[in-house]
Amino acid sequence: MSSFLVNVLPKAHTYARSKCSIYGVNCMKAYSTNWEPKEPIVRTKTIPGPKSAELKSQLSAVQSTGTVQFFADYEKSTGNYIFDVDGNALLDVYTQISSVPLGYNHPRLLNIFKDENNLKTLINRPALGVFPGKEWPDKLNSILLNIAPKGLNKITTMMCGSCSNENAFKSIFLWYQTKIRGEKGFTAEEMNSCMINMPPGAPNLSILSFKGAFHGRTLGALSTTHSKYIHKIDVPSFDWPIASFPQYKYPLEDNVAENKKEDEKCLSEVQSLIEEYKKKDKPVAGVIVEPIQSEGGDNEASPAFFRALQKICKSNGVALLIDEVQTGGGSTGKFWCHEHFNLEYPPDVVTFSKKLQLGGYFHNDDFAPKEPYRIFNTWMGDPGKVILLEEILKVIKDEKLMANVEAAGKVLKQGLLNLESEFPQLLNSTRGRGTFLAVNCSNSKVRDSIVSTLRLNGIQTGGCGEVSIRFRPALIFKEAHANIVLDRFRNVLRSL
Ligand SMILES: Cc1ncc(COP(=O)(O)O)c(C=O)c1O
Incomplete structure (x- = not known):
């Protein structure tokens, strides 16, 4: 035995x-x-x-x-x-x-920390942004980039779902401003004004989210969470646009025309809000969406909705962030739920946490800041959790x-x-x-x-x-x- x-x-x-x-x-x-x-x-x-x-x-x-x-x-x-x-x-x-x-x-996970090297990784938790261990590049490549959504070749590791979304928003804002600024460096006015939370250094940008969404409870993420008042009440929020998310009639096969209209209504709201917030001088830099709104009631939207949403984002120069914190990791029948949607292009950013043990987000080079310390915290993830994830992925395959x-x-x-x-x-x-x-x-x-x-x-x-x-x-x-x-x-x- x-x-x-x-x-x-x-x-x-x-x-x-x-x-x-x-x-x-x-x-x-x-x-x-x-x-x-x-x-x-x-x-x-x-x-x-x-x-x-x-x-x-x-x-x-x-x-x-x-x-x-x-x-x-x-x-x-x-x-x-x-x-x-x-x-x-x-x-x-x-x-x-x-x-x-x-x-x-699970017996295979119970065994992991019997290996002394793994145990040392667990107990000597590094500040990954400054003193990563010698195995870190290989671990990122062989484990996390191995499961990266198609078309995304960079990973930023974090701790939980909220802080993954929070830092993904920052990456999107940096990307947006870099597009405007080009190769020029920061101006003295930008450097001074950001220190007192004022534009142009702290620009009035926004993230569009959907009614019923849940993206976390930290301050920035909370402005994009709209599932229950109890999460939000008494906490100041950004004035960021909130579009309707499709509310379908079931069974889907008996309500095709009505649900299609619902998609169209919500998509046209997204476009209008992007225009409205541009006029308001709070341009939308990114859209965040769950493949299935989870905390908000397991609200689904069709693959056609997501493809059209991506088109709107592309045509308006807005980044598309797909929050796979709850849907990622296999339980929807694909490792990433958005794989069900046949998107024309990869999403710009995909956040994860939960079943993957640590948090983080996949992106491409455009969303990786060039200057140090712009996206950073002490732990930036946990190599001990990556060791568990490695074994989890092997078990998923083996079994x-x-x-x-x-x-x-x-x-x-x-x-x-x-x-x-x-x-x-x-x-x-x-x-x-x-x-x-x-x-x-x-x-x-x-x-x-x-x-x-x-x-x-x-x-x-x-x-x-x-x-x-x-x-x-x-x-x-x-x-x-x-x-x-x-x-x-x-x-x-x-x-x-
Ligand atoms: C879709 C989604 N995003 C973000 C979060 C926040 O994750 P965490 O609770 O790890 O901060 C959750 C948590 O349930 C979630 O379901």
Whole structure:
């Protein structure tokens, strides 16, 4: 038995005494080397259970805990199952807000830091912008540029999704001003005025974003986030343009003409806003868009919409930034969701984080500042996370996880469509790609009740937008897991 099994199985035993099958434990081989309970285990009447509640009260003494759902036991969590401190094992189709590519405690990731070189990389975290390690150029080339969106040959690494977008905006502003300035250096007036936040050194440029978008909570990114007021209230924002994002009618195949009109309406708004902000002397330097608006409600737009959006950007000299922080990493059936769109040109900038472990953005030479320290911070990413990413990418390849996403996604999506026709008064508008799926509920009260009842039935999902439930399983989520989710979902809907 591998040391992984020795560690996990005896502890798992206490969770599944009924139908013991392997080493006395009710578990299944969900993944070639990773063991899971055969089905969710729910031992408490409420989740959070008593131990979670106690920890929450301890934590509230030092930190705000309004967002804490329960306390997890990451030692026991395994594969697609997150274990909590009260002995519940939930089938996790939310995965830390779409951030766990290979499930919990994947044996190949557990092994990574047994290698002493990897351990030294982890503990000697460098200020990458000034003292990168000798392996860094090779790691960037062989790992990150290996997964770069087609047509983008440069990478800037960062920490999280928000700071990736934040720095990508800066890159776009620098690119825009460099186009105007040409080869000339900065003027004394620019250098002096930027120090007191005034033009021309601190120019009045803007980034266009979409209603319903989520691009992060740091100050600049927050001006492009419009999913929920609670993220924004009391915080000053830039006056930047906000266009409507398509709101489609489902099923798509029955509403083609209407949805096309919706695309056209939103695209013409983008063009008008670009013109309006030029007149206002706050020209749009870039447009930021999610391939699927996630926090805002899993709102999709068609490939034709994205192609037309890119055309508008090109014809107005505006950069197109595609935010793949949530969609990147394989769960839409392609490594980058925008690959589904057949764009005529590469996007100018693509940001990432979450499943890729560290944050950052891909771009081309035009978006790389020539002068030092213009895009910079202390860590600028984390080589320890890149080592994990390297192994994650190998596992995705070795285990053919992209094909797995396709197969499991088909089962989950068809099952959701079936539930939608069984319970039309409760569910509608199933949508998404791969396992990156969502369904709408009749109203937000019903949605919240379904999400919490599903949890009590052993399924961890997440809400998004006003009325949607989103599914964000790990890439190791299989058809068998999809069937468990669907069975329990049906029971919950029946009970309402
Ligand atoms: C599309 C998108 N962009 C940006 C972010 C912000 O990422 P982070 O929370 O890592 O700052 C998120 C987070 O959920 C996201 O979904």
